[in-house]
Amino acid sequence: MRILFVGDVVGNPGRKAVKEIIPKMKRELKIDFCIVNGENSAGGKGITYVAAQEIYKSGADAITMGNHVWAKNEILSFIESEGRIVRPANYPCDLPGKGSIIIGSENHKIGVLNLMGRVYMDAIDCPFKAAERELEYLKSFARVIIVDMHAEASSEKCAMAWYLDGRVSCVLGTHTHVQTADERILPCGTGYITDVGMTGPYEGIIGVDKDIIIQKFLKHIPVKFDLARGSTQFNAVVLDIDEKTGKTLKMERVFKIINHQ
Amino acid sequence: MRILFVGDVVGNPGRKAVKEIIPKMKRELKIDFCIVNGENSAGGKGITYVAAQEIYKSGADAITMGNHVWAKNEILSFIESEGRIVRPANYPCDLPGKGSIIIGSENHKIGVLNLMGRVYMDAIDCPFKAAERELEYLKSFARVIIVDMHAEASSEKCAMAWYLDGRVSCVLGTHTHVQTADERILPCGTGYITDVGMTGPYEGIIGVDKDIIIQKFLKHIPVKFDLARGSTQFNAVVLDIDEKTGKTLKMERVFKIINHQ
Amino acid sequence: MRILFVGDVVGNPGRKAVKEIIPKMKRELKIDFCIVNGENSAGGKGITYVAAQEIYKSGADAITMGNHVWAKNEILSFIESEGRIVRPANYPCDLPGKGSIIIGSENHKIGVLNLMGRVYMDAIDCPFKAAERELEYLKSFARVIIVDMHAEASSEKCAMAWYLDGRVSCVLGTHTHVQTADERILPCGTGYITDVGMTGPYEGIIGVDKDIIIQKFLKHIPVKFDLARGSTQFNAVVLDIDEKTGKTLKMERVFKIINHQ
Amino acid sequence: MRILFVGDVVGNPGRKAVKEIIPKMKRELKIDFCIVNGENSAGGKGITYVAAQEIYKSGADAITMGNHVWAKNEILSFIESEGRIVRPANYPCDLPGKGSIIIGSENHKIGVLNLMGRVYMDAIDCPFKAAERELEYLKSFARVIIVDMHAEASSEKCAMAWYLDGRVSCVLGTHTHVQTADERILPCGTGYITDVGMTGPYEGIIGVDKDIIIQKFLKHIPVKFDLARGSTQFNAVVLDIDEKTGKTLKMERVFKIINHQ
């Protein structure tokens, strides 16, 4: 089974890139399923109903989130009824939304699990405990399990991968918006990359206009973030997974730059 | 001019990899100068006189540091007289050691500048201001200037690169111990990568034994860190720099795995 | 019922002050029970078996802890069998030790609950959820419930107090080592103070030698902490609690300075 | 000389309390000068021109700020021409506004210095270095020097007090919004308190509606802060300073609750 996982889609430029590239890749590379991290897809922070629909139309089968999941207030009105959005499973259990879902077809089921780190981030529940709890459930339905570990610290993402090695198909880091070059398959078959990267403005700083960020660092005066203009990058990984064992056989990074004018 | 920059060398495994690989690469790729981040070279934290000598013997022309620069107390006894060690320039100005140095030969001078980020790290002086101050000095001696920006947050490293674009040859991120795949040459000629990565144990978590780190995350009980055993990774970048302009012409990542048994 | 709660006891000076003052206060003020925060009682960090015995001998009926609970390794060998030590209830549930205990005599039972904040501290489990869970249990045994909320941020401690108002006898903040002047009884009868303060060296900075701390702030070089010498302070609160309702009727701060030479 | 220093004034309730209490205290206690921390005076975050005028009219001779100094954009338009507002001196030196000012009359000059901590706060310049620089200047004009050290960590505020002991009249902590009970005069004559406290809503959590803050801790969903309703607290210190030596002779906390319905 071939899966395409796309890193944090940022704003309109990110959604455009997704619309342009996913259908083509699905066709050309015979992608079976596509999962997209959409925590920044609406204006750079959070997601709206409209942004989610746009991402589905581009070919995504599921959307994972992260620390910005609640940034757009309206998500509270649709996340419960949305079967294809997963938000970090270690948010308090009384929050709306699901931490893991099953997607795919009858004979090709895929578990999708979203977790969030706590190092340098909001102190929510333990992602390791949450992973145990969700896997208990997912395991009875799916052998292929994709984990989006949304975290800042490389050590926490890497620890999760080793912790789940052999129990999930892959642990894919997101959040730093910078793709890492350390993709590998761990000894027991779990694919791992510290960060898939970002799909959004290429000429900025993690998607944001570079002059704004530089001024922020120089002056420490609060600023309004605007997305950067110019080219767009598309960051993703393509995974070949053995459906019988759930193990990752092959893993390849994708780093495309488009709209270069 | 061709320069090899090696990411955070961790402990004995890291130093061994350096000894094995640097001389060969220098020969085969005709490397002119080699710079090594050595902040973890002694036992995983800090540097000792002996570890520094070992790194020089392996072919390094300069050693950059980071937040662990003061971890081994003995550095206070030799950093002042050590002409080839640079520590983050934005530590308070009355601390021993230099934040930038000139290396190379008469007609091939290279400025080496070490900076440290402040996001999720110790709150020292402004790295942007420190860069301005050090560049003022370096510019009169060298056209080629290599910057090691040791920082946690991708945004801060990237901001430094854009801030210095056209004024230094490259801004090379270090500290996360995970190599990133975003190497590029910015519009005005400054080479940039968010993190060069780590040279040290491959079968661990940022160099440390994985079971120790996992237990730390699960239990939150203080632990003594041990380096991981097994294979070793060597992470670096090779830069081709135009000596006349100081601009980076080409930049290539190196990710080797050795001692695989 | 009159209860004496003593703020973070720091090292030998703190234990000496406890030995000198608690017995006298118990006698003079007719204290019924005494609870002591002992997270810094052994050398300034953590607790040992010997330090705990010394505190009991001085008249403490229970010892609460905090983020330094695991600092001395030996605690792992005795915390399980120790009936009078409580450690933050929101540490992962598979860790040794208890998050709440019942002390007192047959007809005068007191629940003691220890919680830890997460703002600017280690990201453990939710203290609010942990409080609910422990209270469920404690409520069936005791009407009088003393909560030690060990936290850095004033907002988190105050939020816990309002959250538990009417359900526990008091929420007493610890950890900053500075006594606050905001003691009050909330509308539903829960006594609250943001921080009880510290029992330890008076001539230092939160117990530590002042020159060491100042050098740390000036130079950012790691240092070994030594306790300050000179006078000692004793920080505590005395609570009068209605045993029938569990409500706090009166609450008084204690700030003594002793051994002034 | 008798000085009244008022802790963080929060929003409309805070400004009302200031208007009601300062004139009366000035009269009754023969206060010579009054300084007010106004970083939260406009709506709970930042200051506006109108809020500043209101505070002056209530009897303040100077306004100190803190980490919220830039929260209301309009401050950039008037801070330069405002002779009586001081903002933390360790913000980058090219920012508008002054880090220290001289107030008072010909023969009764008072230096007012504002500093900000960096522990758990934004990483700006070193407050200790900034203090040295500003004192150099202030010392030639005034013997009486009031320092508002706006910081989160008790250790950093206390370190500043010991660092400046004998060189300034007092170091008054602000920012936590909770008054501490540790006021003292250090051996060389500098008055110190870890936090003067807050002047604003009494029935909330650091001024904010308590239900909002509790929900924030329980759910981790971003919320809009509203000020709490009900009674208001007025937190301040009164200092008696020897004008000849600049030393603090006496220091008294003020904690009033008003508008109790």
Ligand SMILES: [Fe+2]
């Ligand atoms: Fe993101």
Ligand SMILES: [Fe+2]
């Ligand atoms: Fe994120």
Ligand SMILES: [Fe+2]
């Ligand atoms: Fe490192």
Ligand SMILES: [Fe+2]
């Ligand atoms: Fe580092």
Ligand SMILES: [Fe+2]
């Ligand atoms: Fe403590």
Ligand SMILES: [Fe+2]
């Ligand atoms: Fe503590």
Ligand SMILES: [Fe+2]
């Ligand atoms: Fe404030």
Ligand SMILES: [Fe+2]
């Ligand atoms: Fe503040």
